[in-house]
Amino acid sequence: MGRxxxxxxxLVGPDSRAAVDAGLASADWYRSAVPRKRMKELMRRCDGPAxxxxxxxxxxxxxxxxxxxxxxxxxxxxxFFAAYGVLYGSASDSRWHECGxxxxxxxxxxxxxxxxxxxxxxxxxxTASRWSHTRHHTDTLVVGRDPEIQAMRPARLAKLLxxxxxxxxxxxxxxxxxxxxxxxxxxxxxxxxxxxxxxxVFRTARIWFAIYAVVIASAVVSGSWLPVVLVGGPALYGxxxxxxxxxxxxSGLGENVVDHRLNTRTxxxxxxxxxxxSNMNYHVEHHMFPMVPYHRLPELHEEIxxxxxxxxxxxxxxxxxxxxxxxxQLKDQSYYVRRELPPGARPFHEPxxxxxxxxxxxxxx
Amino acid sequence: xxxxIPACATDDVDPEDVIPFEHAGESYAVYRSPDDVYxxxxxxxxxxxxxxxxxxxxxxxxxxxxxxxxxDYTSGKAMGAPVLVDxxxxxxxxxxxxxxxxxx
Ligand code: FES
Numbered sequence: 001m002g003r004x005x006x007x008x009x010x011l012v013g014p015d016s017r018a019a020v021d022a023g024l025a026s027a028d029w030y031r032s033a034v035p036r037k038r039m040k041e042l043m044r045r046c047d048g049p050a051x052x053x054x055x056x057x058x059x060x061x062x063x064x065x066x067x068x069x070x071x072x073x074x075x076x077x078x079x080f081f082a083a084y085g086v087l088y089g090s091a092s093d094s095r096w097h098e099c100g101x102x103x104x105x106x107x108x109x110x111x112x113x114x115x116x117x118x119x120x121x122x123x124x125x126x127t128a129s130r131w132s133h134t135r136h137h138t139d140t141l142v143v144g145r146d147p148e149i150q151a152m153r154p155a156r157l158a159k160l161l162x163x164x165x166x167x168x169x170x171x172x173x174x175x176x177x178x179x180x181x182x183x184x185x186x187x188x189x190x191x192x193x194x195x196x197x198x199x200x201v202f203r204t205a206r207i208w209f210a211i212y213a214v215v216i217a218s219a220v221v222s223g224s225w226l227p228v229v230l231v232g233g234p235a236l237y238g239x240x241x242x243x244x245x246x247x248x249x250x251s252g253l254g255e256n257v258v259d260h261r262l263n264t265r266t267x268x269x270x271x272x273x274x275x276x277x278s279n280m281n282y283h284v285e286h287h288m289f290p291m292v293p294y295h296r297l298p299e300l301h302e303e304i305x306x307x308x309x310x311x312x313x314x315x316x317x318x319x320x321x322x323x324x325x326x327x328x329q330l331k332d333q334s335y336y337v338r339r340e341l342p343p344g345a346r347p348f349h350e351p352x353x354x355x356x357x358x359x360x361x362x363x364x365x
Numbered sequence: 366x367x368x369x370i371p372a373c374a375t376d377d378v379d380p381e382d383v384i385p386f387e388h389a390g391e392s393y394a395v396y397r398s399p400d401d402v403y404x405x406x407x408x409x410x411x412x413x414x415x416x417x418x419x420x421x422x423x424x425x426x427x428x429x430x431x432x433x434x435x436x437d438y439t440s441g442k443a444m445g446a447p448v449l450v451d452x453x454x455x456x457x458x459x460x461x462x463x464x465x466x467x468x469x
Contacts, residue, residue, distance in 0.1 A: 026413055040382065043421040101433045106423075127446070134432045134447045138413060197446060291421055291430050 008143055008361065009152050011135075011191045015144030018362035019256070022354050024142045030259040030349060031288050032304040042292045042300050045106035049295040050098075053275065054114055057095065061087045065230055072226060081229055085238025086276065089166070092121035093242045094278035094294075100130055103293045104278075120208060122242070123173035123235050125180065127200040131192045137290060141255045141263045143359050147188060151251035153333040153359065155326045164243050166236040173235075180205030245277045248318040252325030252337045254357025259348050260287040262339050262357060266301065266311040267318045284308055307346060309339035334358040369458065369465040372405065376462070383427060383438070385418035388468065393455065394418050395464060396438045398425065403457045404438050405466040411436075411443065411450035 007013040019025050034042075061084055068080035098104040099115035119126040132147045139145035151160065159168050176186060183202050185193060193201065212232055219227045253263045261284060269281045280286065282297035285304065292300050305311065312318040325337045336357050341347070353360065372386040378397040385408055386393040392408025394417045406427070410417055415431035422428075427438045434448030441452035456467040 039419075040421070045421075045423060102428075102435070103433060130446050137432055194449060196449060289430070291428060291433055 009149060011144065011147055011188045013144060014363050015361070016191075017144075019139070019142050019144045022362055024139070024256050024258065024355060025145050026138055027142075027258045029140075029288075030261065030346075032261075032307040032346070034289075034300075034303055038303065039289070042289070042296050042303070044296075045103070045293060047106045047110065049293075050104040050110070050114075053278070054095070054104075054110075056275070057087060057091055068229075069226065082238070084230075085234035086241050087238070088121050088234035089236070089238025090241035090245070091276045091278075092118040093246070094276070094280045096122050096124060096129070097133070097280060098278050098294045100126075100133055101290055103291060120211075121235065123170060123177075125176070125201050125204055127197050127204065128176075128180075128185070128189050128193050131194070131197065132189075135192050137287065140260065140287060141250055141253070141257070143255050143362075147192065149250070149255075150247060151322075151326050151329075153255070153336075154330040155251075157326075157330070160243070160247070164240040166239040169239070170235050177205045177208055181209050241276060244315065245273070245280065247322060248281070248312070248315060249283050252322045252329065254336045254338065255359030256355045257348070257357045258355055260284050261308050261341060261345075262348060265318055266308065267315060268311055268313050269315060273315070306342065306344060309341055309345075334360060367467050367469050369467050372457075372464045372466045374462055375401075375403070375459055375464055378403075378464075381422050383418050383420065383422050385416065386466070392416065393466060394427070394438075395457070395466065396422060396427065398439075403459060403464045405455040405457050406436070406438055406441050406452040407454075410434060410448065411452055412448045417452075 008015045010016065064080045064084040064087070068077045068084060071077040071080065095114055095118035099111045099118060102108070102111050104114065105111045116126055119129065136146050136148040141149060162168050179186060180201050185198060185201065215227045215231045219225060248265050248267050250264055253265070255263065257263050264284045264287050266284045267281045269277065274281060279294040279297045282301050285292070285297050285300045289300060321337060325335070328335050338357060354362065370388055372393065372395050373384060378384045378395055380397050380399050380401060383394050383396045386395050394406050394408045396404040398404065406417070408416060408418065410429040410431065412429065412434050413431060415429050417427055417429060419430040420428050422438070425437055425439055426435050426444065428435050429448065432447050435444040436442060436448060436452050437444060441454040443449055443451050458465050
């Protein structure tokens, strides 16, 4: 079962070709109607919100790490490092995301600088992950095409659970870094990273490798875990919120549907979670219009919510749906949560047995 | 044989904006800079053929609505991943309130 499942989702397996043949790759995705002038207004860039949020993010990390270091000989350091870890290991994910799209700031170099810092923290090569995320946007939840499907059918439950503390992602990231240091890519990366971009991947890996070598050497020399607690370690112990948020995005929803209203969740979150997650909880809106900066997504939500399935009122509400769905998919892989569009919404276009969300195997067994 | 084709009225496109133009089954994008100079490029992004007219124009750059790829619309130059192939550009001229583009 494990091998078959991985083959279905593999970007270099037979389902990848079948998805292309079925017209699911680079398909024409549904977009809600927004008046042109209003959309141009929502797309406008400014630096203010992202400068404020980045200063708060990095500033808090410095303060929390500083207090943690001062209290390092007592258990009182634990809550400070725990909070630091979430900012490092989880909040970095949405910074990687927003700055990777180039929409957080108006000033290009600011996007690029924060993107690189966040990529290091979340342990994703900035070049390769930019290409993987590009594919995720082109072919969201298309089996055999999307490299970023977290909950497969059936889900790899042990992997998902272990990843709340980075036990799979981090070793995989380390293995990829070593591969890149040696001037090679994985087979999947080779599918989406163009030749001309590869030297950047190798250069970054060599720099990161040197940083981790210094961190580990200083831990050994000083006989203290502190350097690892501050750099690298939070990708493990601070990663859990990345998954708490991330699993709400698409888990249990329709695959192969070419309509983000049916394969993506928008979840209402409180201000702290929205800060940590950079408003990525407005995920349908982001997928439909990726050029709208994160701080304008609540406005975009108001603009198009009449055309979307209702937003989930809380993280808890999303989990009450997604956990049973993912568990049911362990046995029934054609099961998925069918999102109902509200009265008045434009209908899902061209549903067929290929793209109605069930994601039946496209190739005969 | 190159010829000048009327694409739009000068007022059809706002400063720092882009509009689509179709001719003989091909799509083009017509831009107006903040200082009222008009430019024209291919209408589709060179990455995955998204229509550029739905994108964002900012400081001489058009950003594609699909993956936020950027081009210098004055030269067609691709400005980094995920767009790696430059856009084709076309000469423009304004006569009597009409923007013309020169097509081969
Ligand atoms: S289609 Fe334009 S950047 Fe991908």
